Amino acid sequence: MAAPVALSFQDVWVEYGDKIVLEKVTLDVAEGSFVSIVGPSGAGKSTFLRLTLGQEAPSRGRVLLDGERLRAEPGPDRGVVFQRYSVFPHMSALDNVVFGLECARAPILGRLFGAARRAARDEAAAMLAQVGLTDALDVYPRELSGGMQQRLAIAQALIKRPRILLLDEPFGALDPGVRLDMHALITELWRDHGLTILMVTHDIKEAFKLGTRVLAFDKRRRDPQAPHRYGSTAVYDFPLDDKAPRAVPAELAPLAVAVAEE
Missing domain, CATH: 3.40.50.300 (P-loop containing nucleotide triphosphate hydrolases)
Structure with a gap:
């Protein structure tokens, strides 16, 4: 079929x-x-x-x-990943991915708090684990290799499913x-x-x-x-x-x- x-x-x-x-x-x-x-x-x-x-x-x-x-x-x-790593340099890997969830779930403030933020961080950490960045949650993009930055960009794109x-x-x-x-x-x-x-x-x-x-x-x-x-x-x-x-x-x-x- x-x-x-x-x-x-x-x-x-x-x-x-x-x-x-x-x-x-x-x-x-x-x-x-x-x-x-x-x-x-x-x-x-x-x-x-x-x-x-x-x-x-x-x-x-x-x-x-x-x-x-x-x-x-x-x-x-629809998610998108570009050749040049579209990540936020001033945010850790985890915060880069959490940011997408905050924009979706708190569009006015752009921030989640309390249990909602903890749930978003857990979800983002699970997505980073899927792309092989379990050990880089608190690392900033400048400290990541090109391949790791692209993994982070893919996690950003996929976090909103x-x-x-x-x-x-x-x-x-x-x-x-x-x-x-x-x-x-x-x-x-x-x-x-x-x-x-x-x-x-x-x-x-x-x-x-x-x-x-x-x-x-x-x-x-x-x-x-x-x-x-x-x-x-x-x-x-x-x-x-x-x-x-x-x-x-x-x-x-x-x-x-x-x-x-x-």
Whole structure:
């Protein structure tokens, strides 16, 4: 039985004045899938994530969440992790994660007190344990390695229990060994939390290793005299079978070369 559709993009265009970034994007994202998104710089990958997050609305077309038009504002059902660690440097690891719960549960004061605060700290500590930071609760971000800071950013994103997790080049700044550890972590969290993940990456091998589906964004049409007049769309869509080898298809070889040269 096919998984229900979580997100639906219906003839979506994004335009800034006379510049077209995305055009004719029509695709569905199944609940519980791990969608990797690849493509050259300027292909609209991050714009696609911002549409899903609700940071901006399409110029034309519709984005639906569970069949309802997605409002152009972020919501707790969607979490995001960026390449650069979006953590608060003046807060300990524990307080970084507790802060998300305080904003959700005490939106006016931004602070919890008494039993409510103790419960939030326990919940945050449990989330930090899930990402391997049990021994770093009272440590500040500047004292953490890059990989540990990214684990903290993931804990921040997951503490409000989002259904959809958006990853924008989350491992691009990490050393290869740390990156492999993060691959294992995000795969475990995806399965344990039943997440739907959309991940932008410049690493095409990483895309095929982690994803259940790979979307390649690029322009179908080009005009050398007016390159801004055509936008990108999903030019390739590869559903992946866990039982099949995870090799990069020959069709993506030119794209892989273009990305590697950037």
